[in-house]
Amino acid sequence: MLYRLLFPSPQPAPAILVWIYAILAVINAVAAVRTGIRWRRDAARPRLFLVPAAFGLYSLVAAVVLGRWLFTGELPSIPKVARDFIDSSLNPATVCLIWWGLLFVLLVFRRPLVSRMARPHVFNLPAIAFLVALTDNTFASLVSQPDHFAILLMVAATLFYLYAALSLAVRNDQHIACGQPPVEGQHREREKVLVWPDLVYIELLAMIIVTTLLLTWSLSMSAPLEQPANPLHTPNPAKAPWYFVGLQELLVYFDPWLAGVVIPSILTFGLMILPYLDHCPGGSGYYSFATRPRTTAAFLFGFLGLWLLLIVIGVFFRGPNWAFYGPFEPRELPKVEVTAPRPLSSCVSGLIGVSSPRPGDAAVPPSAFQVLSREWPGLGLLLAYFVILPLALQRGPTHAFRRRVGTVRYYLAMFLFLFMLMIPLKILLREIFYVNYLVYIPEWGWSI
Amino acid sequence: MRLRQRIRRSQLYRSIIRHPAPKDRRTRTAVVLTNLVLHLHPVAISRHAVRIGYTWCLGGIAFFLMLVETVTGVLLMLYYRPTATHAYRDMLELRDVVAFGMFREIHRWGAHAMVIIVMLHMLRVFLTGSYRPPREFNWVVGVLLLLLTFFLAFTGYLLPWDQLSMWAVTVGTNMAGATPFLGHEGPGSTWLTAGGKPLITPHSDIRFLLLGSTQVTETTLNRFYVLHCIALPLAAFAFCALHFWRVRKDGGISGPL
Structure with a gap:
């Protein structure tokens, strides 16, 4: 049994899954203990008991999954019916609408979503959904391609950062609504500290962490190298580098002169003149949503709802002939989507x-x-x-x-x-x- | 301990490091003022600005990754020849033969990380409202740096000279051929004529300027190599210098007024 824990069988699930479940169990246990201590100290808010309870529950779930795997060798996976349903119900329009809907919910219900009560679920539910999906071989091979890992990292990092920023924004907006300065503007925060050592050591720490992560990434994943360049053999599909795949995806909806040239140029120009459009000073230097709700919502829609989403669709959902494939749909069967111009x-x-x-x-x-x-x-x-x-x-x-x-x-x-x-x-x-x-x-x- | 003091007092040490050991307020100030790297910083800074949750160190990490890319890039240049016969073989050699050839991995994943971090840095600057006056020009410089990051990553993508890179660059540069007026497949390109002859042909349009050819060939490899190793890094470092300078001149890191 110990042998199996150290060297999990690669079939049917990728071995790394077991380790991720273990990490999930440990992280949730630690979070449960930490929030539990905070709850015991904060006698005024007894309902906060639900936070450590939720973390503990998720830890227990991960532990049960691990235990079940030890005895039966099985990990929770999505039944075939559900996978087929997901594949058949997803198309570019539904993916876009679901994602924009989630973004809308996140911005509108930001107060309850960033509260301590919601935090265990916000972090655990997407992680568990992703882990369950990973037991599907098509999905696993899709997301485990070396270059695709960067995109997963980008999506995860952007969502995490957005969540963190929204938490701070909600807190500041509450302060401002009460007539207080935002947290960054409070007297204690405005005090000066010396750059040596207060900032320099943080920078050193950041450099060490980044170096460690980059070295780990480079040691565990080799850079892709395909067949030598051959102008006579076009791969299907031929994809642009991932940061330009969003523009390639736009080619479905616009002619090349718009998708590849005019739209990126105008949007870059718009990005540049953004600070000149609303030139009133103030509202700068602290996280906030309520100070500029429209500008922030528009920018976030452009960044996450268009740029990020189109990259994700182009990279993960487009297969041969640039046809749309569901996340569990094998790419081996080429689809041909014939679209006559319909003006x-x-x-x-x-x-x-x-x-x-x-x-x-x-x-x-x-x-x-x-x-x-x-x-x-x-x-x-x-x-x-x-x-x-x-x-x-x-x-x-x-x-x-x-x-x-x-x-x-x-x-x-x-x-x-x-x-x-x-x-x-x-x-x-x-x-x-x-x-x-x-x-x-x-x-x-x-x-x- | 006595040895350390002797070293500190030696003429050699004092000629290199001018400031005394950073022990008290005065000497800590002196460190930041006299050190070439540290003088990018002010001497003192608001407490909120050193909080991880405010900046997440994103700008600093982006610059650090740029330095990592420079160092590993120079190492890669020692082994890499940008010709159609050698480029791919040098990749195989880096993978299979060269000791510690891992710096190719560091360079590639570092490039991906840099693109991600620069985009997140932009998001951070936007969400804290730091793009607003008086920092509006520095935001413009930042957008230019984002574009330079994309172009650096894009030109580097071709250099392994495998199927992935060649066709990715073909897809990317085909769009340039559709530029209105200036690309041979773009609308309005037939309107530009000189003496009755079309001015914009596959041999004279903006795509040809980029590729040095009508398709991705060895000429393109050389062009992208020069852009990737010389032109774009120089521009990026120049704009970085301007960016950092302006951070200081626009009143340091942003904070509530």
């Missing part, structure tokens, strides 16, 4: 029963009038979206913002925000209504 103009003309001129009918390039008379629905929609919508909004919800920052900044900010929002709208338009072009001008190349 908005043809849908609209079908709807109102008028046959508009089809693109590519004539050999000669069409005149501007012909294009206009064909593509007026999409062009009109874009005009309404980028011009009329900001005008209409400034009478209502964005009135105060418009007054504060002035005309130029207002329209710039609104254009950048609406431009970013065009990405999720276009994703849903394609995945739910099967409309993949708002404006379709293949003759000139300016399709949107």
Whole structure:
């Protein structure tokens, strides 16, 4: 039995799983003891007993899983029915909606979610779900590829950091609501300490920790090296480096000139001029959500809801021919998704029963009038979206913002925000209504 | 103990390290003021700013990873030749023959970690509102550094010269061919003409500028090698210097006003 503990059998589950369960049990036990001590000291809040109890329960669950594995060699896994259900119900639209929904819940219900009562579950439930999913061989081989580990690390680190930052923001917002300064601004925190030794030793410690982690990572995982470069043999799928996979994923929804060039350029430009859009000083130097709820929500949506999500979809959910695969679906069976261009103009003309001129009918390039008379629905929609919508909004919800920052900044900010929002709208338009072009001008190349 | 004091008093030691041992407030100040690396810091700093939970050391870790990448990158350059015949073989040699060839792993995973940490650093600066005045220009410099990090990682991705790297770079640079007006597959490229001849062709567009060829070839390898080892690191270090300088000049690390 001891032998088995030291050298777990690789089948059916990866050996490392057992160790992760053990680590989970230990961490939860430690957390239970620590929160238990705090609960005993804090006599005013007896309900906090639930925190160590929850940690203890998770520790017990992990221990039971380990014990069961020792006797039967089995780890908890997802039944085939559930896996098939997950695979069949996931598609780009549902993945996006689930993720945006989770983000929405996290931001709206941030107060209960960062409370001490919720902490055991927030940390343990995703970990357990991930561990249970890992017993599936397809999922395990997908996430254990060396380059993919970095993406897992990124997602985990970003979510952890966001959770930590939101906890501090909630605490500061409560202070500000009571008329007190945020924690970073309290008298004791504003006192000066000497850089040597207070900061220098933290930096030294950080360097040692980073070096240790990097060396461990490098020793346990060798850098990938595939077959030598061969221009005659295209791999399927050919994927960009993971940090650009999000842009590659955008190619599904936009033409290359938008997905690869215009969208990243405009969003980078928007990122750069962000501090010039709302130039009023103040509100800086401490974690907060309520001070700038709209800006923060928009930025977090762009960072986690688009950039991170598109990378995850492109890396983990896209297989051969860039077709969408569920997390437990084998990649060996190539799918072919044939999508004919379905522009908005043809849908609209079908709807109102008028046959508009089809693109590519004539050999000669069409005149501007012909294009206009064909593509007026999409062009009109874009005009309404980028011009009329900001005008209409400034009478209502964005009135105060418009007054504060002035005309130029207002329209710039609104254009950048609406431009970013065009990405999720276009994703849903394609995945739910099967409309993949708002404006379709293949003759000139300016399709949107 | 007496030996240590003799060393400290020796002419050699005092010529190298000017400041006395950091024991009290005065000498600790002197350390930070006279040391080349430490003088990036102010002498004293608010207590909230040294809390791990405020910065998570993300900016410092990003810079540290950049230094790790520089050191391991120089080691890799000793073994690596950026030609189609040698590049892949040198990779195999690094993997199978070279003693402590592990620095290729450190370089690759360090690069991934650096991309992640730089993005998280941006998130931290945003969530603490530190991008706001008076630090708005330093935010711009930070976005440029993020872009430089991406381009450094992207140019390095090609160098192993295996299927993964070649096709990843092909996918990435194909998008440049779709640049409006300036890429041969981009919209509006046929509008630019000189004397009746098209100005933008597969041999003269922005993608060709990037690749030095119409597809990813040995010329591209050389181009990316030079960018990865010389041009982009120099730019990144220059912008880092500006970034650190501005942190100090904009009032040090951010805090409530």
